[in-house]
Amino acid sequence: MSVNLQRAFPVAALILPLLLLAGGANLLGNQIFERIVTVMFINLTVVLGLQMFIGNSGVSSFVHIGFMGIGAYASILFSMSPQDKALALRSLYEVLKEVQLPFLPSLLIGAGVAALVAAVIGFPLMRLSGAGAVIATFALLVIIHVIFINWEEVTNGPRTIFGITRYTNLWVSAAWGFVFILLAYGFKETGLGLRLRASREDERAAASLGIDIVWVRWVAFVLSAFVVGVGGALYAHFITSFSPLAFYLTQTFLVIAMLIIGGTGSVAGAVVGTVVVTAIFEGLRAAENAINLAQLFPETLAGFTEVCLSIAMILILIYRPAGIMGGQEFRWPRK
């Protein structure tokens, strides 16, 4: 019994407080707070997806927010009603015009498309590490963004797409968050996850043990793209109107800040980082709004929150480069 409890502890220690938080937000009935917690859970899915790849492989990736966008755009193509599509996506292909599926299949298709794109571009990409991987994944983020802006038929171009039905709510996003906490933790502990982490520690030593580094990285890349794609689909059906800019550098910065501040090395790091950064972010945002409302300065204040967040990130990188959690999971306290 106690052995099982100890094994379940690292995950339970993450899920139970979040469950309390979600329940509290639900009971409180404060719309703004409920909204903040919902967005936090959506971001959590994206951060967990990123952690599964970056944390276990040690390879940086800037392309994942592009996968989030693919998940968002691909899912709404199936979830929107033909009438809404006629209004929001005027030049949509005939085949897609009449299609309408329920939320869950649309979400899974969206995430599936993201995973498929990752599978195609990932296979050659996974040979790279270090500076090459950084530049290549950043280049891919820009490519995906350029495609979003110019592929008018499915994205409405650079303009905002609107009229999406809101399916995502607090409990839907929380449920996906919990599923992915379990998945990310489980993935870490599988044989493949272990081999991937071995390649993170020392590429050559891992290769000499017969680990196919490109293959294990590829599996993690595709899986993480799927998770991030789910996050994108959840986001699209919560925010209900967005443009390609929602999936570009601002979101990349936010998600990377969450992962770095929490620590890339563990699932607990991803969760703690998401919660902490959300708290800081919303606190600063509220301060920013209060200052703007009081009209202390002649111009409206913009960027204050991000300035503080980037300073926090730099300080963490200097003084605690492995993040708040230091790459550790929560452990059963020893007597």
Next chain:
Amino acid sequence: MFNELLQFLINALSLGSLYALMALGLAIVYGILRLVNFAYGELVMVGGYTLLVVGAGPWPWLGVAVLGVGMAVLTSLLLERVAFRPVRHASPNTMLITSFAVSALLQNAALLFVSPRPRAVRIPAIFNENFTIGGLLISQINLLTLVVCLALLGLLTLFLKRTLLGMALRAAADDFTMTRLLGVRANGVIATAFAISGCLAGVVSLFWIGRIGSVTPTIGLTPILIAFIATVIGGMESLTGAVVGGYLLGFLTVGLQLLLPQELLDFRQAFIFGIVILMLLFRPQGLIQAGASREKV
């Protein structure tokens, strides 16, 4: 036909020179620290905002330009001291993410302290003038870019090949540990690399903003992307490679503009990035491979 070719050549050479400077500024720091400096683009932004603020005063443009370059150099040195030196011994990933955070910090500081909207910058009159020789329309900014960039490349080459500090810099790019063992101060060499990088970014900002006419907080994004592409094409670890990559990219950009059909022109950026990825896959060391860059096991 001949005239058109000559026109193309001048445009491509001018743009290529500018791109070469952008790439060189990134490569010189990468060569020594193995740091892909995301904040490099923001140095161009700092130069641009200096032009905006100082340019509003009564001083002649040349003085304003010198101040702009000076501010970029100072910022670069400051960033090295405050942000990059403390993480120098951490993993390359930590350094990289630090530069990403610094980039976000500078961008948002500009948003906070100046304005999110584009601000028009005073441009000297000669930047907008054209002249014709034998039926050939030449814009002075193109010619000026070409001349200044070539002069700067020449000066930098002289510095790297003929001065002690320059030689120490090249040696450090080849093998930093060995260079330090021979008595070269690490801090000095690294600071020099950052100063050169800042200087190049400052000069880039003069011409880049001279072309656009205004400055925004996100103006550094395109230069950094161009520097990424050019260094990957030319070879991440070779300074010659960066320059070659810059010129190639200049020719490619102007060429695609002429050759691509209108409806594909919007995707030009995607095409160029596609080339980067192909390059990374099939010739990851770039066109020009630096002497000691091959990994030793």
